Amino acid sequence: SQQGEEDPQALSIQEGENATMNCSYKTSINNLQWYRQNSGRGLVHLILIRSNEREKHSGRLRVTLDTSKKSSSLLITASRAADTASYFCATGRSNNAGNMLTFGGGTRLMVKP
């Protein structure tokens, strides 16, 4: 079963605009991660935010986490055509070996040049 649910499922914007994707989850978490996937290939880790953090930045990416609402958002500023991809949130449950990730269904982002 999928823990996270992304919203919207698909998003189409013009180059230069900002893109915002939202993720909701159901159970308590250790951390929440965002990944990017191009055309059904491997996933690329973008950013991880711990459960005791509220906001994190990495380049043009900004992630927020609201544990009281069990939700997170990913903002991509000044989007580029190369940002076209599917974006997934994944909640992490830790054990001694690391995190087991539960992914949402993803947001398919298209950035038009």
Next chain:
Amino acid sequence: DAGVTQSPTHLIKTRGQQVTLRCSPISGHKSVSWYQQVLGQGPQFIFQYYEKEERGRGNFPDRFSARQFPNYSSELNVNALLLGDSALYLCASRVPTEGDGYTFGSGTRLTVV
């Protein structure tokens, strides 16, 4: 350094057959996880291995099995293939400490006919 490598990249099998997928983690990574991604959906957790021991198992039938070798490479085996097993199978490795996400391979595309 090489990333996570998976083989083969593509595979076509017939219903009822057995398949073995292979994964080599990044050098020094002792934790390997397997995920199944059906077209149009997010990845689903299958197995996690650390130091050659199974540390986590997702909601998959016993037809799915895996193992990890002393060099930390891993194999995923699926017996009695069904059409519904057609998917992208992703392997991921990670240093089991907080703060870092997983590094995924490019996956094996399995088609069952």
